[in-house]
Amino acid sequence: MTAGGYFGRALVVDAGTATAFPLPLPDEVLRAYLGGAGLGTWLMHRLAPPGADPLGAEAALAFVFSPLVGTPLTTSAKFAVVAKSPLTGMLNDALSSSHFAISGKLTGHDAIVVRGACRQPSVLLVDGDGVRLLDAAGLWGLPAAEAEKRLRERLGRGWRAAAIGPAGERGVRYATISHDGRHAGRGGLGAVLGAKRLKAVAVRAATKVAPADPEAVLAAARDLRARSFGPATAKYRELGTLANLLAFNAISALPAHNFQAATFAGAPQLAAEELAGLRSVARNSCASCTIGCEHIYSARGGKRMRVEYENVFALGPMCGVSDPDAVLAASALCDELGLDTISAGGTIAWAMECAERGLIDAPWLRFGDAGALLRALAEIGAREGLGELLAEGSRRAAQRVGGGSAEFAPHVKGLELPGYEPRTMHAMALGLAVNSRGADHNRSGAYEADLSGDHDRFAGGQGHVAAAVETEDRAAVMDSLILCKFLRGVFTEPFAEWAALLSAVTGWDVDGAELRQTARRIVMAKRVFNIREGWRPADDWLPERLLSAPLTVASGRVATLTPERLRGMIDGYYAARGLDAEGRPDQATLADLQLA
Amino acid sequence: MGTPKAALEWHGSTLLRRTTGILARVTGGPVVVVRALGQELPPLPPGTEVVEDPREGLGPVQGIAAGLSALAGRAEVAFVSSTDMPFLHPAFVRRVLRAAQEGADVGLPLARGYPQPLAAAYRTALAEVAERLVAEQRLRPAFLFDDCTVTRLDEAALRADPVLAALDPGLESVVNLNEPADYQAARARPAPEVTVQRFGTLANGHRGPRQVRAATVAGAAAATGVELDGHVVAALNGDQITRDGETPLATGDTVFFLAADAGG
Numbered sequence: 001m002t003a004g005g006y007f008g009r010a011l012v013v014d015a016g017t018a019t020a021f022p023l024p025l026p027d028e029v030l031r032a033y034l035g036g037a038g039l040g041t042w043l044m045h046r047l048a049p050p051g052a053d054p055l056g057a058e059a060a061l062a063f064v065f066s067p068l069v070g071t072p073l074t075t076s077a078k079f080a081v082v083a084k085s086p087l088t089g090m091l092n093d094a095l096s097s098s099h100f101a102i103s104g105k106l107t108g109h110d111a112i113v114v115r116g117a118c119r120q121p122s123v124l125l126v127d128g129d130g131v132r133l134l135d136a137a138g139l140w141g142l143p144a145a146e147a148e149k150r151l152r153e154r155l156g157r158g159w160r161a162a163a164i165g166p167a168g169e170r171g172v173r174y175a176t177i178s179h180d181g182r183h184a185g186r187g188g189l190g191a192v193l194g195a196k197r198l199k200a201v202a203v204r205a206a207t208k209v210a211p212a213d214p215e216a217v218l219a220a221a222r223d224l225r226a227r228s229f230g231p232a233t234a235k236y237r238e239l240g241t242l243a244n245l246l247a248f249n250a251i252s253a254l255p256a257h258n259f260q261a262a263t264f265a266g267a268p269q270l271a272a273e274e275l276a277g278l279r280s281v282a283r284n285s286c287a288s289c290t291i292g293c294e295h296i297y298s299a300r301g302g303k304r305m306r307v308e309y310e311n312v313f314a315l316g317p318m319c320g321v322s323d324p325d326a327v328l329a330a331s332a333l334c335d336e337l338g339l340d341t342i343s344a345g346g347t348i349a350w351a352m353e354c355a356e357r358g359l360i361d362a363p364w365l366r367f368g369d370a371g372a373l374l375r376a377l378a379e380i381g382a383r384e385g386l387g388e389l390l391a392e393g394s395r396r397a398a399q400r401v402g403g404g405s406a407e408f409a410p411h412v413k414g415l416e417l418p419g420y421e422p423r424t425m426h427a428m429a430l431g432l433a434v435n436s437r438g439a440d441h442n443r444s445g446a447y448e449a450d451l452s453g454d455h456d457r458f459a460g461g462q463g464h465v466a467a468a469v470e471t472e473d474r475a476a477v478m479d480s481l482i483l484c485k486f487l488r489g490v491f492t493e494p495f496a497e498w499a500a501l502l503s504a505v506t507g508w509d510v511d512g513a514e515l516r517q518t519a520r521r522i523v524m525a526k527r528v529f530n531i532r533e534g535w536r537p538a539d540d541w542l543p544e545r546l547l548s549a550p551l552t553v554a555s556g557r558v559a560t561l562t563p564e565r566l567r568g569m570i571d572g573y574y575a576a577r578g579l580d581a582e583g584r585p586d587q588a589t590l591a592d593l594q595l596a
Numbered sequence: 597m598g599t600p601k602a603a604l605e606w607h608g609s610t611l612l613r614r615t616t617g618i619l620a621r622v623t624g625g626p627v628v629v630v631r632a633l634g635q636e637l638p639p640l641p642p643g644t645e646v647v648e649d650p651r652e653g654l655g656p657v658q659g660i661a662a663g664l665s666a667l668a669g670r671a672e673v674a675f676v677s678s679t680d681m682p683f684l685h686p687a688f689v690r691r692v693l694r695a696a697q698e699g700a701d702v703g704l705p706l707a708r709g710y711p712q713p714l715a716a717a718y719r720t721a722l723a724e725v726a727e728r729l730v731a732e733q734r735l736r737p738a739f740l741f742d743d744c745t746v747t748r749l750d751e752a753a754l755r756a757d758p759v760l761a762a763l764d765p766g767l768e769s770v771v772n773l774n775e776p777a778d779y780q781a782a783r784a785r786p787a788p789e790v791t792v793q794r795f796g797t798l799a800n801g802h803r804g805p806r807q808v809r810a811a812t813v814a815g816a817a818a819a820t821g822v823e824l825d826g827h828v829v830a831a832l833n834g835d836q837i838t839r840d841g842e843t844p845l846a847t848g849d850t851v852f853f854l855a856a857d858a859g860g
Contacts, residue, residue, distance in 0.1 A: 246795050
């Protein structure tokens, strides 16, 4: 009997033939990998051919739901999109949220995996009647949000769609998949869907799923809802993640000008404290969420967009742009094209530095030039002009440009760095270096340690290693259950509390210790996938600039991250994870992964 | 005094807590407290080390020897401070340390009319010399200075440091408390003037920096209406981050209050 909250099967679709078969998901696999990012990792081990081109027809891409989806637990309406990334060549899971998660799961599947490619632009439909393809004529070329709107008009309101924009259609390696204004943003999974000539995947609920203990789930939901209104979520509720910007600037943690500085003179103009009063027009939340972190701003001309710290960081300070209208316009353009703002901003910032150094012939591209930023984004979305190069991401572009530009290409494993300065946040430096997805702040929350006051953020050591491991483990569970990370602060004993939620939904007798082991298994399974796909020890590292150019912070202190210090932390991380000196697991660890 | 100097109240904290906190801020640690055998100490910040002076009544050189020995192999230079200097400023400590870091065995301030061996910088390698002097019953710091190179920093030399001149122009860093009246007078003085800025939701409509008087992070929080709970951290001068409300502040400090729940 399948555990509560699950259907015990994934739907595996061949987009080339519009056929599908159910893949049984045994209870032991579900318990070992939960759902979301964890289950998606197991599915990629099982269904993604080793060495496959992420943009080839044989590549597999999974929409993965979770046991908590469909329950009244706040923030649980989330889904993971998992595939081998065309940007990194490694495993990538990107989360999004809202109604697609609920409707997708209630098609009667814990995951929908797409393989193959359509002959012409299409939309994949999945509901109780099975799968079929719809001609995407009239949708191809549209922004994801517009395509989603037209699809619902055509199909009916019971349908929910996750769609790509023009960037995904054109194979931009950091294209997004979007639903209801939220993006599975990182790693270019929109390009994977585009390579299958799928403009969208549309789902319609056909069945129901019950938790094992509905009363316990309801009680937990009430409790969690009440806690979600407390101080732990105030920041997200009141100002949103953009509240980071001015604070990070004050503590020299705000990367600017392609990591040539950790403060930005224009930060006050872009700060939530400044903009909220002038530009904020609405606050939204995902389905089943009581936090409501989405802050909608209005730019000059009336266009509205969601504003987050990461898109403002990447399109503002990173590119030296301080005009809020320009940054908001750039953010809106990324949404329209379907571009990951972090990778877009990082790649453009790298190109701006290349142009200023004379390494690429683009005299129009300069730090601080808002017009240049918008032009670069448009060219990337169209893969025209310089955009053909920049659509490849900073790692591939630097390999082509040469001239030492790889030393300041702001990526790890090909994924552009988020807005956390590693030289002044040493726990985060480790988290960015070793994470399987690449430079990522959502799979490693090690910055929490740097900002906790419990560790010297300028002197990484074994305490930082332990913190990085702990936050990575927590992220692995939250991304698999799935619960929004903005809720993390309300849990005082997170693993035990999450285990209680999981037990109520599934009927399993899960405790915090088991969930900790599950977290480690998921982290390890991602690493093992990457090893299978050609990961090398040198991939667990940071860009040369961050290890050779010290920063002076406001206090006068010089912040340095030496290669020796980073090496010491990585060695400590490998030891804590039970890996050998080259970052590889032993046979006993592999056996626990249940991948055979 | 009626109360051991180390435990004297200081703006909601203690004198010893303040001194160890100031030194931790400047040096990044380790910070060693030398106490008499069995001496009770007030609560200390995490990471502070305590060593016992095995021989009582032998004066400051014995204490210096014990402290420097405890740091052997972990630091080349140490700042030695008595516990009763409530106005010790980080800029003063930095300036004096620099004298030893530039090559001297000892950086010795001559301030407010006296040499200040208990507000001075020493090479930790001097531990052996100090222990020998104690064994020889040569217990005055002057004997130690006879056996090593000393950079003497008079008031002009100290004030040549522009940061120190701006933040502690009267060199009150070396003011110590020997009588109850000294303590009462010192305690009656206003707390240091510091700048506070609140970020994000903590700003609550009060953007921009604000001058307040506060001797600790908790004092700065109280002066600006910030509740220093588990969701708030403080960054001192844009540098280290702390949740510890007893972290001492000094004139000219800037305190940023920000949400601990960063990310997104």
